Amino acid sequence: MTDTIFVLNGPNLNLLGVREPEIYGAETLDDIASRLEDRARPLDIEIDMRQSNHEGHLCDWLHEAQSSGAKAVILNAGALTHTSLALYDAIKSIKTPVIEVHVSNPAGREAYRHKSYVGMAALGSIAGFGAYGYELALDAAAKL
Numbered sequence: 001m002t003d004t005i006f007v008l009n010g011p012n013l014n015l016l017g018v019r020e021p022e023i024y025g026a027e028t029l030d031d032i033a034s035r036l037e038d039r040a041r042p043l044d045i046e047i048d049m050r051q052s053n054h055e056g057h058l059c060d061w062l063h064e065a066q067s068s069g070a071k072a073v074i075l076n077a078g079a080l081t082h083t084s085l086a087l088y089d090a091i092k093s094i095k096t097p098v099i100e101v102h103v104s105n106p107a108g109r110e111a112y113r114h115k116s117y118v119g120m121a122a123l124g125s126i127a128g129f130g131a132y133g134y135e136l137a138l139d140a141a142a143k144l
């Protein structure tokens with residue numbers, strides 16, 4: 001049976017590749033999606049890649065990950081990482097494992113990026129490896 005992994009992306013990540021490339025690199029979200037699909041295919045995993053600039057969509061999709069029986073969620077919540085108690089609660093509300101991903105390394109950046117509500121609820125976190133972090137997260141999710 002083919003497993004599905006949700007890859008959820010929050011605010012401003014639709015602008016990856018354009019937005020502050022010195023921090024976030026040149027790869028777009030579409031580039032990342034196609035590399036994830038290539039990596040997932042031989043593992044018999046389907047990638048469901050989504051992006052929204054709205055917190056509620058991310059909460060709804062976390063709930064949907066559980067109700068649809070997804071194997072795991074890879075979540076880059078963007079700036080909501082550092083502010084969203086609603087995302088913390090949504091992750092805590094589901095049994096589906098959630099892996100936090102960041103392109104940059106928030107722990108090495110401004111103090112207001114050091115706290116992660118997502119990281120406090122997630123199974124584990126990957127940060128600072130650029131877009132490749134999504135592939136690392138997929139490998140980790142595939143092993144669960």
Ligand SMILES: O=C1C[C@@](O)(C(=O)O)C[C@@H](O)[C@@H]1O
Pocket residue numbers: 011012013076077078079080081101102103104105106113
């Ligand atoms: O939007 C983002 C992107 C980010 O999640 C990352 O992938 O490095 C890090 C966040 O601090 C920032 O607000």
